[in-house]
Amino acid sequence: MPESRFTAACLQMRSGRDPGANRDAAVAGIRAAVERGAAYVQTPEMTSLVERSRERLFAQVTSEAQDQTLAALRDVARETGTVVQIGSIAVRAGDKIANRAYLIGGDGDILASYDKLHLFDVDLPSGERWRESATYSGGACAVVAATPWAMLGLTICYDIRFPALYRALAEAGAEVLTAPACFTRQTGEAHWHVLQRARAIETGSFVISAAQGGTHEDGRETFGHSMIVDPWGRVLADAGGSDPGIILAEIDVAQVLDARARIPSLKHGRPFTVERVGPKVQAAQ
Numbered sequence: 001m002p003e004s005r006f007t008a009a010c011l012q013m014r015s016g017r018d019p020g021a022n023r024d025a026a027v028a029g030i031r032a033a034v035e036r037g038a039a040y041v042q043t044p045e046m047t048s049l050v051e052r053s054r055e056r057l058f059a060q061v062t063s064e065a066q067d068q069t070l071a072a073l074r075d076v077a078r079e080t081g082t083v084v085q086i087g088s089i090a091v092r093a094g095d096k097i098a099n100r101a102y103l104i105g106g107d108g109d110i111l112a113s114y115d116k117l118h119l120f121d122v123d124l125p126s127g128e129r130w131r132e133s134a135t136y137s138g139g140a141c142a143v144v145a146a147t148p149w150a151m152l153g154l155t156i157c158y159d160i161r162f163p164a165l166y167r168a169l170a171e172a173g174a175e176v177l178t179a180p181a182c183f184t185r186q187t188g189e190a191h192w193h194v195l196q197r198a199r200a201i202e203t204g205s206f207v208i209s210a211a212q213g214g215t216h217e218d219g220r221e222t223f224g225h226s227m228i229v230d231p232w233g234r235v236l237a238d239a240g241g242s243d244p245g246i247i248l249a250e251i252d253v254a255q256v257l258d259a260r261a262r263i264p265s266l267k268h269g270r271p272f273t274v275e276r277v278g279p280k281v282q283a284a285q
Helices: 019-035 054-060 068-080 157-159 165-173 185-201 254-262
Strands: 005-012 038-040 084-095 096-104 110-116 121-123 129-131 143-146 151-154 176-178 206-209 213-215 221-223 227-229 237-239 245-252
Touching: 005 019, 005 227, 019 038, 019 068, 019 185, 019 245, 068 084, 068 096, 084 121, 096 151, 096 237, 096 254, 129 206, 157 206, 165 185, 176 185, 185 221, 185 227, 213 245, 227 245, 237 245
Parallel strands: 005 038, 038 084, 151 176, 176 206
Antiparallel strands: 005 245, 084 096, 096 110, 121 129, 143 151, 206 227, 213 221, 227 237
């Protein structure tokens, strides 16, 4: 039987406009986490490049086969024998870009990849305006992937607001849910912690989310607070604030079975319809 315990690490980063510098920071962070006992290391969304200018982004992004960050992180996974999850990198996908996560085995092979399903198209009260759909192509498939210890459900950032996705991943066998992010400071202050804990509690799963933090070269502010949450909703580790760093926690997959036995809500879901009653709302003219 596979070992059910492992030490997980999240790298909190502040990626900028130089993919080479971001790559080197990720490699150094993975090595440092391994030295501290990590067998699995997760990096944040947009590990290799945080750039809000569409023109500058397209000028930097390459194909998956040419991406130097992917190649370097596969090398460090092989060198250390560590499972590495790249929260995401931007790769060419036709006339748009894919926001793509990778799960890399300890032999350096790519075990799975996942393209972010839900794109962040919002206007915030602060005046921030985001239209990811103008640049990125959304994914169409949820992914559950095997590791030596547990089944991982792969998601990215804004996905955390869609609980049906996490329930579907858990029902498909995921025991650890991952949500690496580049969460805005404003929305993070309001919702980040409760969303992480809610997804864990609803599904009886561990949730591991490495995050970007601080003020980036392109001017955006991200919330930080990389987190590891257990299946009962307890926060095992929180990187706090926005400074780059590493958090670690021991993951005991047996706790997933325990939580799901105590609150078996995954087994209690029932199909239903929605009936709307009362007067019809007049359509706006």
